[in-house]
Amino acid sequence: MTQPLADLPVYAPRLADETMEPIGHRIQGYAHSQGSRTALTDERGDVTWADLLANVNRIANRLRDQGLAPGECVAGLSENTREYLALYLGTLVAGGCMVPLSGMASAEALGLMIRDCGARFVFVSGKNLALWQDVRPGLDLPDDRLVGLDTDGVGQTLAQWLGDIPATANPAEVTLDDPFNIIYSSGTTGTPKGILHDYRFRQRQMVRMSRFGLDGNAINLVSTPLYSNTTLVSVLPTVFNGGTLVLMAKFDAHRFLELAERHRVTHAMLVPVQYQRILAEPDFDRFDLSSFQLKLCTSAPLRAEVIEEAMRRWPGNIREVYGLTEGGISTCLDCAAHPDKWASVGVPTEGAEVRVIDDNGRALPRGEIGEIVGRAISMMRGYVNRPEQTEEMLWTSPEGDVFYRSGDMGKIDEDGFIYVLDRRKDMIISGGFNIYAVDLEKALLAHPAVADAAVIGVPSEQWGETPLALVVRRAGSRETEADLLAWANGRLGKTQRISAVEFRGELPRSTIGKVLKRELRAPYWEGVR
Structure with a gap:
């Protein structure tokens, strides 16, 4: 990163006597307390906690052995795989900052992202090899910093790169202020914006999401990509608490139902179009989905008619989550508890505050339409190397508190429920x-x-x-x-x-x-x- 993290202010509220157990430290205990239990499963079979932690620690030790300093970036370009999850966690254990890249971005945009964050290492899957070959010429990185997760077409293979490095557990010491990950916005022109999350952001989010049952007993079916904050919102608390992930490399509605039945899935984070495709599957009602406890939805408002159908046909509750990758705005709709509010995105979550402002930045009363702004316990540190764009996103209340602008138009009803009506920036x-x-x-x-x-x-x-x-x-x-x-x-x-x-x-x-x-x-x- 060109801009030092220390230069980025903390917008999230300070919490008195806040303690932290970093995820890199927390998961080490699972190798012993539940080493033979399944940590993740994919199309290749199960991976136990003992085996996952061995891979995670070898990656962490190799990164540090090769010079990764605390807070430096490691970029990954991959679909959901066991190797990619191990890389993500290994980067955190090493004290690095993970930068998950989208395989749907253009080669030009990917090159801009890698250079913008100053990535010291790049890991690529075989599925993204053709795209990577268009990215590689523009990067000033030696081959020994480029690793193929499951291919020999990128620098070294993962096995070659790891060599005989031991799996000794030695998680780095980190603080709430240290960088956790950078997630880039999409874009083809100019450099996409890098959204920097620190440990404060993720720790608080993991604790909050754990209350939805994403605990050690959760079996979480992951069908959205790890480069999306949507995915991380449910994956990280599941891992933190020692639950089980069922990974899909690519979403398919029928396959989703097969995996849900086979693995007795309890939780899933989905986007609205996935609900529509799953419910439209001709064989939907033939599958046993009785193990589901909760389905989450985010990234766009879930239409009331889709909620009604899912609540009627699909066991378990639905909680719709509205927020930004940047944080700040955080609402949740408990669909079982509020069937008369399905057109809304719920109410502010614990520790969050949402207001609606007009074009002049004045707070509006309930019922009036304006731009939605929010303040929450999880707020990004800023856009990497873009202080001006970070500043543009801020709204300061008359009380002096910093809120994030959503870019969405909406209103708050008389009961405090938020309605998203339009997108301000198209x-x-x-x-x-x-x-x-x-x-x-x-x-x-x-x-x-x-x-x-x-x-x-x-x-x-x-x-x-x-x-x-x-x-x-x-x-x-x-x-x-x-x-x-x-x-x-x-x-x-x-x-x-x-x-x-x-x-x-x-x-x-x-x-x-x-x-x-x-x-x-x-x-x-x-x-x-």
Whole structure:
């Protein structure tokens, strides 16, 4: 990292007499107290706690043996695998900062992320080898700092890199202020923003989520990728408490149901589109899902009709969690307890406060619509190397407390329940992934035939919503909608790709020149709840 962690202020409230048991220390005991018990299972079989901890400690010892200093970054580009989980935990045991990278990002964006965080090591899975080969030329890293988790096409294989390093347990001493992980936002233009979480953020989050039953008895089916904060919210407390993870490398609705029945799954964190796909499976009612205690949902509001169907057909409660990867805003809806509030995202969690402000930064009374801002016990330290962008996110209350802006428009009802109504910055959430319209628009506007462009989210049965590009061609151009679609998508990450291009004679704009996206969206969302 170019910007030292010490330069980043702590926005989270200080808690008196707060103690911490770092996850790297906590898990060591499981090698002895439950060494033969299953820590994780995947398509290759079970891994016991004893075997997992041996792999974790060997990785940690090798990282330090090769010079990893406290707080330095280790980047990983992989789907969910036993090796990747061991790397994640091994980095923490070594005192490093984990940087999970998205295999759906473009090669350019990945290179920017790796350079931005100053990663000392990069680990890559075979599934991402082709993408990695496009990233590698732009990096100034020696081959002995590049490791293939399950492939020999990246520097060294994991086995070669580990050599004969011992599995001695020697977890690093860390404090609440030390870096835990950096999660990068998506983006194709400019450097994506690196969201820095410290141990304070994660420790408090793990304790809070443990109260939802993510304890030593939990069997947690993980079907979203480890580079997403959505996934870490449930994975980390399960590991911290000695529970069991069932890893899916790639989500498939039918396979999810098979694994849930086979392993007697108790918990799962899902995004809205996954609920829709699972419930739509023709064989859904044939599976025994009676072991489920709780299903969590985040990344986008879960529609009331989907909650109703899931509560009726799928055993166990649903808790919808609304928040930001940055933290600050934290609400939860207990669907069993509040069936009359399913259109909301619940109430603030313990230690959290949510307000709604107008365009001038004034707090609004309940019932009025404005931007949602929040303050919670878990708040990021800031965007790495981007103090200006960090500052833009802050709102200070009249009492002098720092809140984070959500970029979402919403309201608070008379009972204190929060409703998310729109996205202030035109963010599109497709299949659980955040897509920023400006990135897609910049890609389109780079084409010489495009005079103007706007990207909006439109309804999608498959993805919840999907990006649609509305384009004004330059006079005399002959490119078709299909031509521009293929050109733009060839320059975007997989999760950012545009579903269709439609030509328009002009785009509606305000008197100050802003595209009126609400006007553009309205016909597509008419009649959609």
